Each structure stands twice: as C-alpha cells, then as structure tokens.
Amino acid sequence: MTTASAEGARERLPRASVARLPAYLLALDGLWSEGTKLTSSHELAARSGVSPEQLRKDLSFLGSYGRRGVGYDVAQLRGHIGSVLGLEEPNRVVIVGVGHLGHALAAYGGFAERGFSIVGLVDDDPAVVGTTVAGLVVRPVAELADVVASGGATIGVIATPAAVAQQVADALAAAGVHGILTFAPQTLQTPDGVQVRAVDLASELQLLAFHGRHREHAKA
C-alpha cells in the first residue's frame, strides 16, 4: 500500500463509505487482537453492523478485494484503511474545556490505540488551570494558540459550555487546526477547510425515544 494509492482512494470514496471506515477498522482491530489473520466479508460485516454487500462495495472503492475462498488479510486491510483515514502517524489533539467531559476525554485510553494523541488541555477556570490531568498541565485559554502550535495539534475538541463554543471554535480555527469535534448542541461557523463534527447527545437520546415509542405502538 503506497501513499499515492491511499490518496487515490480518498478521492474516489463516497462520503457514506468514508463514514463506515472507522467501524471496519474497529472490527479489524478486534479480530487482530483475537489473533485472527484472515476474515470473510460476512464476518467483518457482521462485526461492523452492515451487510456483506455493503462492506464489499465500500472496500472495493478502496481497491481492496477479498480473495475468493481466502477472504481478507486482517493486517493488510487494517493498514490500508488506517492509511486512507490518515492514521499512519498519531493525529495530535487539543481539548478545550476540562470539566467532567473534558477530563473523561483526556483520560480515555482508547484514543491512543486508535491513532490520536492528546497533546494539550486548556480551560478558563483559574481553579483548573495549572492542575495536571492525564499527565498534562491544564493551560489558560489565552495560551490556546501556543498550545496548538507547540503541540503540533491538527484537531481541537470543544468540551466547554455551549455559550462559549463558537468563540472557542474561532480561536481553534485561528490557531490552525483543520478539524473540530464539538459536543455543543449548536451549529458552529468555521472558515473553509476547517471541518466540524458534532456529537449531540440529546439527539441520540431523541432517536432512542422515537424507536421506543414506535415499538410500543407496534406491539399495541
């Protein structure tokens, strides 16, 4: 797998296929940790929560085809998907807001295993600034640009109250990150080239509520 072909794959990939790659990678990680060297599209699809047809189609966009009667090479496919996603080297992340959520994110061991390194923590609360969380000293929000630059961060996580989320997004964009993950339930404006992904937990609960009600009515 060369970088050139990873780039080519990135250009060909439909957005919906991209969105499923992390699930495939996670399933492959699981197989690998169990010592599985070869897997079938059925097994990988089942572990990823998609149909085998969908999986084969998505992987064909990457130029990865299973060998008939043999299947997919777990290590090779893992490397390939990681390369397409851009995970060959750890992506450096700064977390803004070190309340309970920021603390949970800073301390979460799963990021390192999956391609991310938390390089900086920032907060505006004098009681929090200067404390050490998950091995990092929390820096004041006024030093955000320096934390991003000196840490080489490309991704910022907004774990602040919603009221200041846009302001933090502006500061992160100005500091040069290209991606922002926000937990604030509002649309953030960012310059072109700064991608935002929002995790809105109340929306997730609302979709569970919908399915719950639907189920009750279906049973009635």
Added chain:
Amino acid sequence: MTTASAEGARERLPRASVARLPAYLLALDGLWSEGTKLTSSHELAARSGVSPEQLRKDLSFLGSYGRRGVGYDVAQLRGHIGSVLGLEEPNRVVIVGVGHLGHALAAYGGFAERGFSIVGLVDDDPAVVGTTVAGLVVRPVAELADVVASGGATIGVIATPAAVAQQVADALAAAGVHGILTFAPQTLQTPDGVQVRAVDLASELQLLAFHGRHREHAKA
C-alpha cells in the same frame, strides 16, 4: 396534532428522515428562544445543515407543509416533531457508570430541555456508590433492576469501561429498558426490541483525520 397522526407519521418515515428530526427540532428550539414565530424552509434548513429541498421532503413525510408566502409555524412544527419523536412527556434515563463521563452526562442541563429526565445513577465502585451526583444518590450496580423499575426508566446509558459494557447491556435489557446509548467502542448484543445507539468518539476523530489529510492533499 393528534396522537393518531403522530403514529401514522412514525410508520411512514424513512430512517434517514428520522435521523434528521432532532436537528430540525434543535433549530426550531433556537428560533423559538429568539422569539421567531414563523420560519421559512430556507432558514430552517440553513440552521439544520441540510438543503431546503431535503427539509421540505422530510417534513412532508410528517404531513407538515409550509404555507406559501408564510412558511412554517415554529411552535406548531416543534410540537409536531416532538410528538413524532415521542417527547411529549420526559423520557426517563438511567446512567450506568459514574466516572467522569457519567458525571458529565448526569450534570448536563441540556437533557431536561430536550425531553429527558435522569432518574438514576449506578456504579460498581464502593467509593462512588452512596455519593450524590447532580442531586441523585449513586446506587450499587446490583440494584440496577430496581433503579430502572422504580424510576420508570426506558433508556439506559452505558458510561462504563468497555470491558463490562456487554454485561451492563444485558442487565439493562433484562431490567426492561427499550433503548441503550453506549460509549463503548464495540458492538453490543441486545434482544429484539432493545435499540442500541453507539457514540464512538475515536471514530469521530478518525473522520476528522480523514478530512484533514484530504484537505492537505487537495491543497498540495
């Protein structure tokens, strides 16, 4: 808006349209809090991050059509979408795992505004059990079934380490919840009728990494 028509809407709705309803509701909440009584499909679509065509199509599945030259009645549409999602009464939620993440979720004010009431907290750490978090006393995991039943909870949130997530999901399903929100990066097995939604934060970061790399290559 009667319950019967909300039920009808639930049956007609494509899954992708359902997935966008929380964003429409959030945008309507914002308009309402700003004192806006009528809105256009363009405005509502812009705030929801979709095209006006998509918005009109989704709302037509609900039987909601804007009036030409007038637009959508914000209060009425809010009530309608809330009713379709099943938010007329607060949905009761139990959180399992009161580490930093569980604590952040328990203390998050945004759930109450958007149709959810946290009615119970459960943990297996003797140092945490018995403490009060966000006004609730943390109960031992052995009492989960009672916490769910006495609180009338229909949704469980798993904020535990991944190693025990399946075990917690089994216990929540046995206790009678119909929906589970999990933060553990693994596929959970649940009985039919118990819907699982997974928020995998490392996957979100991986998708940001993909777009960041893609942008670098596009610029080069």
